[in-house]
Amino acid sequence: MSSNFQKTLTLLILLLCYLPLAAQSQDGINGRLVDGETGDAMVRATVQLYRLNGKDTTFVTGVFSNADGRFSINSVRNGSYLLKATYLGYKEFRRNITKTAGRSLALGTIKMDQNAV
DSSP states (O other): OOHHHHHHHHHHHHHHHHHHHHHHHTSSEEEEEEETTTOOBOTTOEEEEEEEETTEEEEEEEEEOOTTSEEEEOSOOSEEEEEEEEOTTBOOEEEEEEEOTTOOEEEEEEEEOBOOO
16 A cells, blocks of 8 residues: 555544544533632532433433533433532532534533532
């Protein structure tokens, strides 16, 4: 095989491997969790996604927020969901959301309130 053919083939294979990853990141749900008073990032907060089926819910997936309080849930199908965010010492955050196909859903900054002691 020629050197140019090998380079072209390698580039094509890498491109084909990258395309599914790029599509995933564009079809998810993301946001940032912060303390409602201080604005500090909520590091390692739990974020759970539930599919809404009438009055019932079905757990889909869960993630942790990163050091900046950001979270991202990839490859979410279109439909109605309940998003829950929890952190020890804070009130549970809940939001009903609707995900449409082919679009990423950016929830922006979500402020979490501390529990009263």
